[in-house]
Amino acid sequence: MNWEDLLSLKRFGDKHKRLRKEQDETRLGFEVDYDRIIFSSAFRSLQDKTQVIPLSKTDFVHTRLTHSLEVSVVGRSLGRAVGKAILEKHPYLREVHGYRFNDFGAIVAAAALAHDIGNPPFGHSGEKAIGEFFKNGTGVKYKLQLTAKEYQDLIDFEGNANGFRILTENREGVSGGLRLSYATLAAFAKYPKESLPKKPTKHIADKKFGFFQSEKNFFSDVANDLGLIRIRKGDDVSFARHPLAFLVEAADDICYTIIDFEDGINLGLIQEEYALEYLINLVRGSINTEKYHSLTTKEDRLSYLRALSINTLISDATRIFLENEEKILNGDFDCSLLDKSKYTAQINDIIKLSVDNIYKSTEVVHKEIAGYKILNTLLEAFSEALIRMNKGEGSNYDKLVLELLPEKYKTSGAVYTMLLSVCQFVAGLTDGNAVLLFNKITGSSLK
Structure with missing residues (x-):
């Protein structure tokens, strides 16, 4: 891999190469990435998502939002320090292409700002709860309707892969998601592989996975454009880290x-x-x-x-x-x-x-147990309602449930597409909204 390719300013849909030396120094492309992330609704939702203590209302305990901002600040310092040394070692990057050490800091800061953007409510137990629903809960019935990799995406639901989906997904009228630079997207992807094979080696990049099957082709385009090294051949997509x-x-x-x-x-x-x-x-x-x-x-x-x-x-x-x-x-x-x-x-x-x-304190354990119950209830209600309605078998109850599902998540087509859409909706809920929605569906709000 070489730094010139790795620092690409290219964005989804670009027809021409973006050159660093032609950038407006008052608003660099990598800084635009940071701005787009911080103004996104997915980022704002982190203000009411657990970092350590689920559902904590204590003033001085960190949320995902404050944690992400702090990680971004630390990342910026790391990027600038490394960038300064890299430019001294490889002066052509500065003299020929116009890169500055602040570019490294801006890329890392933006990727770090987004690093938890795909995480579900209730901390890491939220990821496990979604996976358990499809592995051992009601959702296991969908297994035979999915490919092995699609099913693995769900039973090992991964906040990193969901984050890449949020940053890049195409929706009607919105192509390429936030349209971040390829350099920032790749720096965001700590695990540049698909869900299978699972942990094929002890390499840190194989610890988890970084994209769902739905984003497989786009991730490959990003990786190939940046010159990331292809690790495995054939149908299994895996690259070396940026x-x-x-x-x-x-x-x-x-x-x-x-x-x-x-x-x-x-x-x-x-x-x-x-x-x-x-x-x-x-x-x-x-x-x-x-x-x-x-x-x-x-x-x-x-x-x-x-x-x-x-x-x-x-x-x-x-x-x-x-x-x-x-x-x-x-x-x-x-x-x-x-x-x-x-x-x-x-x-x-x-x-x-x-x-x-x-992490093993009584308060954390009790609230994580509640999180499992809440997320399983929401996943069951929305996935069954969406799939039955698409089959033309929906009940009046299903219609009412789907009134609570935002339009952008009311997908149709393959079962995998619908299930992943419901997972994305549930994962995007704040802790408080998940509780509120659970109370509505179970009728608890009427008591």
Whole structure:
């Protein structure tokens, strides 16, 4: 892979090549990507979607929205740092093509901003709930009407693939979705493969999948235009990651490691003393102990340690990327950047503490159980109503249920198309709207 192709400004429907040196410096194409994402309704819905604590109304706990904004900020710093070094190493990118280090930052910032845009309500349990509906719930009856890969898309419903669908889907009057640059779309795709074969190798890019069968052809077009390396031959579509996807992943890893930990402390699920023991291990070389001890509130002390910790991990991730640039461009770098970090032990300690004290806390478990019930009820009601109506077998109840389904999701044709449309609708609901819709369908709102 080469940087000139990887930094493509091309968008869906373009008939001519977009040249970097011809860009308006006051509004660059990669910055337009950021703007389109932040003004989209799918992004706005993240303000009421769980990051750690489902349905939490606590002021200082992060939602998917605040998490995504923070990941974007960290991603921008990573992209700029890497971009500066890449341009120094490959000056033709600047001198011949006009690229600037801010371009790298803008691509990573936009992709990072969108990284959770396809995630369902109720955190990662929402993905599992949708998959369980088709694997062990009522939805299993559709298996024989689907291809193996279509069925795998549903039973392993993946927020990353749903995100790519949201960013790129064609609708009447809207071609190419948000029409983001191909560079940003590829940087967004941490898992550039389809759902089968499942985890064929231990390579980080094979951990999950990044697009549904419905977007398979468009993803292939993006990958081929950018020169991403084709990993598997034949009918199984799989590519090496776009190098900047490693930075998007690192930004997400840094934020959830440090900020989820901070949320746990603020919620009282983790004692503040652990912040001293665990976070200080990350920042021993940069902490100003006099300044730290002058801070009088828990929030200020945590904020100081958090900022130092994030900066430490940004510097380390940048170092790892640049040291492995050739392997990354050849598709041979097979793990996340933080897996090679000199702070891996400290990171793992923090994550283990978060898992034991936050993700497995009673509040989280209780609300995830409720999320399973809510999403299964919605999936059953809408998928059965939509399919029966398309067969001409719909009841009056089905007609009423579909009154609650927005027009853009009332698809027809193949069963897979209809099921995926319902999944996209349910995944797009906020936590609060999912509860509200569940109450309407079950009649709870009338009690």
